[in-house]
Amino acid sequence: MNDRVTTSAPAAAPAAATTRAGAGALDRIAPYAGWIAFALALVLLPLVFRSGTALTMMSLMGINIIFSLSYNMLLGQTGMLSFGHAVYFGLGAYFTVHAINAAIASGLPIPLFLMPLVGALGGLGFAMLFGWVSTKRSGTAFAMISLGLAELVGSSSLILRSFFGGEEGVSTNRTKLLHVLGWNFGPQIQVYYLIAIWCFICVVLMYALTRTPFGRMCNAVRDNPERVQFIGYNPQVVRYVPFSLSGLFAGIAGALSAVNFEFANAAIFSAVQSGNVLLATFIGGAGHFIGPILGAVLLTYLQNMLSDITDVWQLYFGLMFIAVVMYAPGGLAGLIMMHRTIWRAGVLWRLGPAYALMVVPVALVGGGMVLIIEMSPHLSVKEAEGSVMSMAGIHFDARSWQPWAPALVTLFVGAAWWRRGWRRVGGAWDSAQRIAREKGLLV
Amino acid sequence: MAELVLIATLNGVLFGLLLFLMASGLTLIFSMMGVLNFAHASFYMLGAFFGYQIARWAGFWPALILAPVLVGFVGALVERFGLRSAHKHGHVAELLFTFGLAFVIEELVQIVWGKAPVDFRVPTLLNFPAFTVFATNYPAYKLFMLAISIAIFVGLFAMLTLTRIGLIVQAALTHPHMVAHLGHNVPLVFMSVFGVGAALAGIAGVIAGPTLVTQSSMAGLLGPILFVVVVVGGLGSLQGALFASLLIGLLQTFAISVNLSLADIFGASGFNPQSGTVLSDLWRVTVAQTAPILPYALMVLVLIFKPTGLFGNRET
DSSP, X not given: OTTSOOOBOOSSXXXXXXXXXXXXXXXXXXXXXXXXXXXHHHHHHHHHOOSHHHHHHHHHHHHHHHHHHHHHIIIIIIOOOOXXXXXXXXXXXXXXXXXXXXXXXXXXXXXXXXXXXXXXXXXXXXXXXXXXXXXXXXXXXXXXXXXXXXXXXXXXXXXXXXXXXXXXXXXXXXXXXXXXXXXOSOSHHHHHHHHHHHHHHHHHHHXXXXXXXXXXXXXXXXXXXXXXXXXXXXXXXXHHHHHHHHHHHHHHHXXXXXXXXXXXXXXXXXXXXXXXXXXXXXXXXXXXXXXXXXXXXXXXXXXXXXXXXXXXXXXXXXXXXXXXXXXXXXXXXXXXXXHHHHHHTTOGGGGHHHHHHHHHHHHHHHHHHHHHHHHHHXXXXXXXXXXXXXXXXXXXXXTSHHHHHHHHHHHHHHHHHHHHHHHHHHHHHHHHHHHHHHTTSXX | OHHHHHHHHHHHHHHHHHHHHHHHHHHHHHHHHOOOOTTHHHHHHHHXXXXXXXXXXXXXXXXXXXXXXXXXXXXXXXXXXXXXXXGGGOHHHHHHHHHHHHHHHHHHHHHHHOSXXXXXXXXXXXXXXXXXXXXXXXXXXXXXXXXXXXXXHHHHHXXXXXXXXXXXXXXXXHOHXXXXXXXXXXXXXXXXXXXXXXXXXXXXXXXXXXXXXXSTTHHHHHHHHHHHHHHHHOTTOHHHHHHHHHHHHHHHHHHHHOOOBHHHHSGGGOOOOOTTSHHHHHHHOBHHHHTTTHHHXXXXXXXHHOTTOSSOOOOO
């Protein structure tokens, strides 16, 4: 993991630092083009996708973007693998729910917009407390400690019922707070914009942090803690600070989730929650700032879509995760960045034919696997429901050999074809890289 | 009181030895390969489910032998075709691979056996009370579990200290490169250790399956405790794993049987916090209710005062 690209810019800022002569107003804002596009997208998306489902999903995406980016402050920036990040997310949510309830009860004029700050403080406070114990160690031991702390908080939340509300949780009402500009946050669209604004603020802040000398020190601790010690820094402190800050941002994400659902219960601390953020961050790509954003958007979308279609969507997530770990450890962002150099060298088209030939085997292998995975439950758990099932409008009997034979044949033919096609991709890739190297774009 | 102490001690030692069956494999794999196998508890679960299935087809005794062998085989395959390719991307990638594997195994188990607990019964041969202490029957099956655990512990210890294979494994624990330089096939040693570790977890699964509940969430429930055992004992230390397993087994079993709260003990002091506050929750919580937290609290304490674990001497 040491050879990864250091925090490259998101499709945004300094990448566009091609300051041409004759700096007009356009050139002055050019470096910020990425950010302006991001802000515009956040504003305009609900005007394009108007349905209620889309709004709910986009709100969740905003929350998950903040959560995944905060997680990547640990995993990608500082090299700390945490299995318990949901702790700070959950505590942020609980503190916000209680703050909103307290503000309603006491009639204090605090607008809902400021409530995520409470979550931020809650997340920060507990990250400072738990970070003091866990950042003493790094690597594998840190990972296990984070898991243990998550279990500790999860189990405690069932004992301290007056604060955590036990299994039923604590609910609140976001509309009862002080209304500013006539916004009562009843309709989902208003909640979406609240989340979008906070999402933008958090993304800017977290990106800015990676550009500071401190952000660079974090990368140094990730890559070689020993040398960091030689130049007079204490790696333990350099781990502690981003850990606390990542708790702060996770707390904001949790607060927004509390505002979104008007509810928090003990399930928020579950291992599933901690696992999902790890999956999103890693599949998106931990080595690039934009990776977790891609991962959060993709996984939130898939989660919503797949859970409607199939019962075993988590299996697909797991398989996707293993595939990324084994074959593309840079994640989606890593794959994109690999192609960016080729594109800059102007030889991306050379990969076209090889990729086009891969479409068929990928479809065959994917189709065969999906068919087998979907048919299997009909032989075991869903036996009682009968063995007749339908996929893509075709009805068939999962008990008979007819659907299994084509599924297995497709899978094996696809796999054989894949091996041949992949060799061709490798050849095309090598020649494209050689050209990029000759042009001095690749070291 | 004597009855409570006796029964709780027996149960605690039993649970501790079960933990050790798994923790020993986990810590052996960790110290040799540097991989913390996140899916180790999943092998335990596979052992229980394979055992259940084979027991249904052929009875409990074949299951006791076949299921662990099968699990060990699965473990060796995982090492050979998964872990070894993940290895070239570093230790974090390996850890993440086993994390994804745990995820996938749980889903697959749910596809095959469903989410509800399966009916894995104690074999009729052992389904009788072994002895009665103060009106409490102690099941013979638990004694059998105890005997199996101790037998495997002794066998493992003898293999590690008395045989040539054990010597190579012990040497590879501390000096893996030197062992490779001496001409031993380290990848093969790794694959075997991973397989044997998985098989040990599989045995734990088969013998624990009938008394603890066999269901698809059992790996997720036990996994974190296993990690606590390894951290508390010290990463890569077998003695540490044994000590921590027994400690946590006894701690949890004794805690469950003590139904006292601070309010019961200091009730006479007249201090009585208003109900519905966090303080009152803490005041009225019984020791039994805190049992699930105790291992984790112990881990945090150990980390504060001895960050390498009780018997460990390795950083990371």
